[in-house]
Amino acid sequence: MIRIETDDPARPDVHQLLSEHLADMFATSPAESVHALDHAALSHESITFWTAREDGQLLGSGALKDHDGGLAEIKSMRTTASARGRGVATLMLEHIVADARNRGYQRLCLETGTEDYFAPARRLYQRHGFTECGPFAEYTLDPNSVFMELPL
Template sequence: MAVSVAIESPLQDEVKGLVEALDAHLLPLAPAQFHFGLNIEEMTGSDTTVFVARNDASQAIGLGALKDVGPDAGLRTGEVKRMFTAPAVRGQRVGSALLAAICDCARALGIERLVLETGVGEGLAAAIRLYQNHGFTECGAVLDYPDSGYSRFFEKKLSA
């Protein structure tokens, strides 16, 4: 399956559907106060770039976002948000294509460090492997997230 990844608006029904599916997947994994995903309106902000993966039939099959959070820990920092791959195409490297596009865009914007927050548990094991396979390493709490036991944090330093 060929996959294309492009920057797109989150205001499309297909993208909204992916966000809803992601939220449904995450809902049982942690109490509501420990869900930190951006909503559709927040995804339209000027500090956020949304990436959509599409298959040969132009169907939206994956989603990811890059939020430019500015300086943090002495480096210009970006946050990886809303990573999701439709269950029917998991294992076909859609998440990898999305994450590579996010990293490339971050470099082009001059972002020096990427961070992310994700949940814990078996329901997110594949996501954690994806981040580790792309050079992210586990770290302490990032940005203003609480260190609650419901989150794991990762970072990756980017080269120019």
């Protein structure tokens, strides 16, 4: 059974997953267009960080960043290579959306890439009702970024 629980981004297996995530982001996008956070940034008090695990084995991660004005942002959605295709990303996304609703946010946003590498992520978000929007919070227009939102 897959369980999603709050976790420590500095935990060794999580740290490794986040390091792989950052490496992939820098390999597929120009450095100025990489908005992924490292384990230290994900430990900030404005961020809630979760992992998905099965029998203690790490399957994926996701985070919710609080912004002012009823806005929250999805950060660090990542599935381990061995868990891909098992629905882990869907479970994590549903968990994050439900948590954001329960907290009373009015809008949930995210930034992802425009490259083909990010097409599966964009499709996942679209299947769950996210639509493209303009930049939010501190983001600016960037040809390498797609901004998406879900009204809650």
